[in-house]
Amino acid sequence: MANKLTIQQVAKATGLSVHAVRYYEKAGLLAPIQRASNGHRCYSSEDVVWLEFLIRLRSSGMSIQQIHLFAELVRHQPANVQERRLLLEAHRDHVQKSIQDLTENLRIIELKIKHYKHLEFTGESDKNCIFWKAYLEKISDDKLK
Secondary structure: OOOOEOHHHHHHHHOOOHHHHHHHHHOOOOOOOEEOOOOOEEEOHHHHHHHHHHHHHHHOOOOHHHHHHHHHHHHHOOOOHHHHHHHHHHHHHHHHHHHHHHHHHHHHHHHHHHHHHHHHHHOOOOHHHHHHHHHHHHHHHHHHO
């Protein structure tokens, strides 16, 4: 096998801990890893690329169960790309919704910061804090005009 990598090298390349690399392997998310004559794991560069993709799925909110399903489909049904595509499309839709939600949350946080800056500048109290929803609606209405 070309490009034999140790588990430490894989951990460094992917940003995972050695423990996490072992977890991905034990969970069946990686194809069986070859071992050297001394029993140490020998990873390939393809294993690293696969792990990097799995990390992206996980960090974007895909559950371990869905990642496992995806890995099983890749390993046991290589010709069935439609099911994998549908799984990834559903995840993409979930990620896009999360981005929209985060964008809206960021907008509200930015409005609150702007509100506090205004209070600091004018020396007013934060009496509007308890009327925050009404304040946001007023600002939103003003922007629409």
